[in-house]
Every structure is written in structure tokens, then in C-alpha cells.
Amino acid sequence: MKKLLTKNWLLPAAAVLILVVLLSLASYIWFARGKNSTGEVFRYDNNGEIIELPEWILSKPISINKYSRPGEKTGKITGVVIHYVANSGSTAEQNRQYFDGLKKTHATYASSNFIIGLDGEIIECVPMGEVAYASNTRNHDTISVECCHPDETGKFTDATYESLVKLCRWLLDVYDLEVDAVIRHYDITGKICPKYFVEHEDEWREFLAELIK
Numbered sequence: 001m002k003k004l005l006t007k008n009w010l011l012p013a014a015a016v017l018i019l020v021v022l023l024s025l026a027s028y029i030w031f032a033r034g035k036n037s038t039g040e041v042f043r044y045d046n047n048g049e050i051i052e053l054p055e056w057i058l059s060k061p062i063s064i065n066k067y068s069r070p071g072e073k074t075g076k077i078t079g080v081v082i083h084y085v086a087n088s089g090s091t092a093e094q095n096r097q098y099f100d101g102l103k104k105t106h107a108t109y110a111s112s113n114f115i116i117g118l119d120g121e122i123i124e125c126v127p128m129g130e131v132a133y134a135s136n137t138r139n140h141d142t143i144s145v146e147c148c149h150p151d152e153t154g155k156f157t158d159a160t161y162e163s164l165v166k167l168c169r170w171l172l173d174v175y176d177l178e179v180d181a182v183i184r185h186y187d188i189t190g191k192i193c194p195k196y197f198v199e200h201e202d203e204w205r206e207f208l209a210e211l212i213k
């Protein structure tokens with residue numbers, strides 16, 4: 001009698017177990033679709049060619065996580081969006097760590113493809129071919145560039161400014177874009193970002209003119 005009971009119980013249990021395994025597998029495949037589950041770095045130009053990073057860009061991709069690096073490929077790149085970090089005196093590395101730390105803090109959804117530091121150092125934080133969370137409705141078709149700044153005015157140091165010019169010129173070349181493709185976060189949402197270039201329209205125009213030279 002005992003033996004029979006055990007047998008009767010075994011078959012449904014095995015069926016449930018198999019069902020659970022199959023459902024887990026199906027949901028894993030479902031959620032992994034179009035996602036970067038291998039940690040591969042996506043970095044392609046608009047013709048699908050692999051982009052070689054120049055040696056003056058330090059690539060330090062943050063971990064793939066849903067708060068700052070979803071691992072999604074971008075669409076065709078049609079613009080470059082300039083930001084300021086809005087955290088006076090913070091370094092490029094500190095801002096990178098903040099974005100990376102969102103995987104644990106879950107504080108918000110935020111990141112940037114590039115961060116330019118106070119000394120002009122350029123860090124690639126989210127690979128160029130992947131979506132970063134910086135520019136709202138334009139995350140999928142633009143490259144985002146965050147700039148550090150020493151104080152509340154939001155004005156960049158000369159070193160940051162020079163690196164920004166250099167990076168933007170290179171990006172326009174890589175994606176075969178005209179200067180008017182370089183925009184401010186402000187131009188998308190009206191947010192006062194990058195502060196100094198929003199409050200000093202003349203300086204913004206001068207910066208754009210610099211990109212043509």
C-alpha cells in the first residue's frame with residue numbers, strides 16, 4: 001500500500017517539475033531576446049562597420065543592468081547630445097561609478113555613452129553601439145556625452161572643453177553627420193542641461209562653430 005502511494009505521487013510531481021523547468025526556460029529565452037546577455041560590446045557605425053576607438057578614449061563599460069546599461073543596440077545614430085553632470089567638482093570616474101552603482105542602488109535609470117572629466121579625460125561608459133539612459137526620447141538614435149564641471153555655473157574647464165570639441169568632431173566623422181546634429185539635452189526636453197550652454201547661447205553657437213574648423 002505504501003509503495004503504491006509513493007508511485008501515485010511520483011508521476012504528477014515529475015510532471016510539475018518538468019513544467020516548471022520548461023516555463024523557466026521559455027521565460028529566459030523571451031526576456032533575453034534582443035538583449036546583450038553575453039556582455040559583448042556593441043560599437044558599430046551607421047553602415048554596420050565596427051568602430052575602432054582612438055587611443056585618447058578610455059573604454060570602461062559599466063556592467064550590464066537594467067538601470068544604466070540595458071545592453072540594447074541603438075538604431076541609426078542621427079545626433080550627439082551634450083549634457084553636464086550637475087554635480088560640481090565630481091570626476092569622470094566618480095560619475096562612471098555612480099552609473100555603475102545604480103545596479104545596486106536602483107535609485108534611478110541614468111547613464112551616458114561618454115563622460116568627459118575635469119582634466120579632459122574621456123571615458124566610454126556605455127559602448128557607443130548601445131543605448132544609454134541620458135536623453136529621454138532620443139536615447140535610441142543619439143550618442144550622449146556628459147561633461148564634468150568645477151562649479152555651479154556649469155562652465156567647463158578648458159581641458160574638458162577641448163576634449164568635447166575633439167570627441168564631437170570624431171563622432172560627426174564616424175557617423176557621417178553635420179554639425180547641426182550636435183544638440184543640447186535642453187533642445188530635447190527644455191531641461192537646463194548643459195547649464196552653461198543653455199544660459200549662454202552665444203557660447204553654445206561659438207562651440208558649434210568650433211566643430212566646423
Ligand SMILES: [Zn+2]
Binds near residue numbers: 083084185191193
Ligand atoms: Zn542632461
